[in-house]
Amino acid sequence: MEFRRRFHTLLIMACSTTYICIIFLNVGGRYYSKQRQDKGEEKLSRSLEMTEKTEKFSTPVEEVAETDTQRKRVRVWVLAGSMGRSGTSLMGELMAQEKPSIYLFEPGLFVRASTGTKVTEVQGIPFLRDMFECRFSEPFIEWLYTRSKGNVVRHPMTHRCKSARECFTVDSLSRKCLQEELMIIKVIRYRIRWLKEMLSDENYDMKLVYMIRDPRASLRSMWAHLLKLSPMEACPLIEDDLAQIQELQEKFPGRALRLEYENFCLDSGAEAKKLWRFLSDDPNANLPPLWLRFLEKHTHMKKSNKTPVFGTVRNTRQEYEAWRWEIKEDLLNETEKYCSSVISKLGHRLFGSLSVARNASLSLATG
Numbered sequence: 108m109e110f111r112r113r114f115h116t117l118l119i120m121a122c123s124t125t126y127i128c129i130i131f132l133n134v135g136g137r138y139y140s141k142q143r144q145d146k147g148e149e150k151l152s153r154s155l156e157m158t159e160k161t162e163k164f165s166t167p168v169e170e171v172a173e174t175d176t177q178r179k180r181v182r183v184w185v186l187a188g189s190m191g192r193s194g195t196s197l198m199g200e201l202m203a204q205e206k207p208s209i210y211l212f213e214p215g216l217f218v219r220a221s222t223g224t225k226v227t228e229v230q231g232i233p234f235l236r237d238m239f240e241c242r243f244s245e246p247f248i249e250w251l252y253t254r255s256k257g258n259v260v261r262h263p264m265t266h267r268c269k270s271a272r273e274c275f276t277v278d279s280l281s282r283k284c285l286q287e288e289l290m291i292i293k294v295i296r297y298r299i300r301w302l303k304e305m306l307s308d309e310n311y312d313m314k315l316v317y318m319i320r321d322p323r324a325s326l327r328s329m330w331a332h333l334l335k336l337s338p339m340e341a342c343p344l345i346e347d348d349l350a351q352i353q354e355l356q357e358k359f360p361g362r363a364l365r366l367e368y369e370n371f372c373l374d375s376g377a378e379a380k381k382l383w384r385f386l387s388d389d390p391n392a393n394l395p396p397l398w399l400r401f402l403e404k405h406t407h408m409k410k411s412n413k414t415p416v417f418g419t420v421r422n423t424r425q426e427y428e429a430w431r432w433e434i435k436e437d438l439l440n441e442t443e444k445y446c447s448s449v450i451s452k453l454g455h456r457l458f459g460s461l462s463v464a465r466n467a468s469l470s471l472a473t474g
């Protein structure tokens with residue numbers, strides 16, 4: 108405003124005739140008026156643009172996947188396990204070294220918590236589809252508040268908040284989820300038979316990794332630290348998983364992979380390379396630097412360190428047969444009774460008694 112007054116004063120002093128001054132003043136006035144109008148329109152345009160963005164982010168979660176027609180096929184890696192204590196936590200963290208990504212650690216626990224029963228196909232598959240599509244419900248968010256902030260959702264967004272309640276809302280989590288090109292999900296309460304439907308869905312660019320461990324080792328660890336799962340109940344499910352994963356490998360080449368915990372313990376580098384080449388679709392790929400650093404840290408723990416029960420840092424070469432000196436005879440006998448077929452398919456020895464199991468001169472592998 109002050110500049111304009113000075114400009115008019117100087118213009119009047121410089122004009123030689125009143126007519127010329129009037130022309131300049133009139134033109135100058137129209138110029139500034141047009142400039143104010145242009146700025147006003149530009150400001151209004153920016154305001155409308157911001158409003159559109161806000162409205163887009165405020166779209167109900169149920170509508171996000173339907174309105175975003177430009178979104179690519181959902182790229183997702185699913186890690187399933189034969190049962191708890193089968194090495195899936197270690198393998199999931201290794202897979203999550205692929206960045207950028209969002210890693211959901213056992214979100215199926217929400218289904219069990221909300222229903223009070225075991226996860227079934229009827230409940231579990233629709234819920235898994237919601238996870239694939241980043242459709243998060245208010246009850247799911249409320250459940251996240253009962254966990255530590257980085258327990259279920261593992262993503263950089265959790266680094267900027269102090270608690271799960273500060274981190275997550277339906278809108279914020281769905282927005283961050285949709286921004287990532289890769290989702291990694293670990294599930295151990297889903298059977299391979301259920302996941303066949305997801306693998307055949309053309310909406311998903313899905314890779315399925317099935318992790319299995321000798322059931323004697325898994326059950327020994329579960330009985331010691333979690334719950335006393337019955338071998339009579341668990342073993343038929345694992346046997347069906349083995350049949351199903353073999354069928355999927357044949358039906359969907361390059362889309363399904365079976366990994367054995369014992370093989371990973373004996374040669375983590377080779378098994379990790381096998382996994383990475385499967386996930387990357389590159390048969391000649393070398394391990395990424397982040398994967399190499401992770402393996403160095405998590406598979407070569409010093410002997411002086413105590414092995415954490417629920418951690419992922421292990422001396423893996425010592426870990427895979429440790430159960431033989433820790434399992435109790437009743438569990439050994441019951442597991443070998445109901446899981447003999449599974450154990451044989453893994454190429455492992457049936458011991459028949461505690462004394463034979465603890466004979467260090469006998470290897471676990473029969474080959």
